[in-house]
Amino acid sequence: MTIQTNSGKACARAWEIMPWALQATAPPEQCEWLMHHLAQCEACSAEFAQQSRLRCALSLPTDIPIDANRGLKRLLERIDAPEPDTTPVRHWSSGSRLTRALAAAVLLQAIGIGALGVRLWSDQAPHYRTLSQPAVLEPAGALRVVPAAGMKLADWNKLLHHLGLRVVDGPNEAGAYAVVPVGSAASSAAVLQRLRADRDIRLAESIDDTP
């Protein structure tokens, strides 16, 4: 059963107005129109009568026995009672926030201290070599040179300068220096030959060739 097919537009309009007419909240002109329509339409008149009865039935007090005095007494007792249930909750809640904030601060501090420690450790790395560490490899093309004990320092420096060499290590216990060619120095073989030709040089050899 549909409204449109059975009643038409006027009945549909009456259907829309009925609840609010029963509430007396519909505009007076709508109420007047509705009463006029009801006088002419038996179906809508019956529907309106049924809705009036529905409203009357819904307006009846509930049939469920509920004691207002007892409920009110319990409500007042509840209101007057102290609030032990809520206070700890609030305390716990604020405590929880404080604990979380402290934990976050401690975590940040730990991270900062760790980062600082790593940096300091890397900066303070020792500049010495222990016996357990592997020997520092000499650069490629390095030569081992042993000057005579009576060779003057000025002559030694002059020779190195003349051959384009620079001391990178030494002297060791045997008095040997490690030297490397600087810039566009001559080939190792030529340098070795000229070193060996000097009367104040006891030994000159390539370190790469040393087993």
Place this chain on the structure above:
Amino acid sequence: MARHPVPILLRHPGLAGQPSCAEPAPTLQTGHSRAAMNEPTSDVDSRDRMLLRRMAAGDHAALETLYRTYHGGLCRFLSRLTRRADLIEEIVNDCFWIAWRKADSFHGDSRVSTWIMGIAYRCGLKALRQRGDEPVDDYALREGRGPSHDPDEDRELRDWLGKGLEHLSADQRVVVELVYGVGNSLDEVAAIMQSPVGTVKARLFHARVKLRNTLPTLAGDSPAQQENKS
């Protein structure tokens, strides 16, 4: 077309002396019409607002007045959700417990009755959810079909209503109660149920169609009479 005089309404069973187009709707507070209380809506709301202000200041007497004023209407409204008396009492008390604590936060965006009804509705849904209950579906089995302790003529009306509401969902029953029983507008029902107005309108429409199809039968009309009404 034959003209049907308006007094035909008064000849309908149970309609004698009942509300008509000229009579205001009943109120939430007592279920009586506002005209019967001789108190306009604005006056009622002004009084309720004053009570709320006193409650915000800790006045227990104001709370008691508001409680007694709304107790009957709230119980009837909540009985559309559950038929358990203990649960209804608990929901009503939860509602006023919240109203007591939130009285100072009432900003007057709605009528006090709408505000209270909305709290009660949400408390009712929460209580049912916490207990794993659903709003009553076997409505007619409980409404009006219990022990016949209601000796007056309202019993027949209750029985008729209960059988009709049996065919409605809980949401539809609530909307019908708020519109026909309490006299709320669609906007107010939407505010109470926190639903769009369109949803409320649809619920009301479907509820009315169901009741239109079932209530004449329950009233004892013959199929031929129903056909004529159609």
